[in-house]
Every structure is written in C-alpha cells, then in structure tokens.
Amino acid sequence: MLTAVALRQLPEPLRDGDTERVADAIFAANLVDFGPDGLATCAFVMPSCVDGRPAHRADPLMNDQDWALALLLRSRK
Incomplete structure (x- = not known):
C-alpha cells in the first residue's frame, strides 16, 4: 500500500x-x-467451526482495510 502512495507522490x-x-493496481488489490x-475486513475467523456453528467468515472487528481507502483518497490529486 505504501508503494502505491510513493508512486503517486513521485515528481512529475x-x-x-x-x-x-x-x-x-495496488490500491484495487487492497x-x-x-x-x-461499506464495511471492510482484513482477516478471517478461524477455525471453520466453533461450537458447531460455522466460523470461517470475515472478521467484522478487523477493519484495518479502511487504511487502504484513506490512503487512496489522500493520494488523489
């Protein structure tokens, strides 16, 4: 992600x-x-089952992915 920001800040x-x-491409991948x-996640809950309930899903508390959007918006000219 920081590489994308650096590329956007290169001198003309x-x-x-x-x-x-x-x-x-880096921003899109992130x-x-x-x-x-509109919610984001950067992790999955493991294992696949907890107490007989499916658990292999996106972790709603892991929202570091928001930084990808913040950095993209900050790097736009």
Missing part, C-alpha cells in the same frame, strides 16, 4: 503511465475486502 518527470497503472454495506 518520474511519473508515467506505468507508475499510475501499478499504483492503481480494496477487494469492502462489502456491499
């Missing part, structure tokens, strides 16, 4: 279509864990 002479493409409701 060093930026080109490739640096923008790579930065966009935003895939946002759900339709």
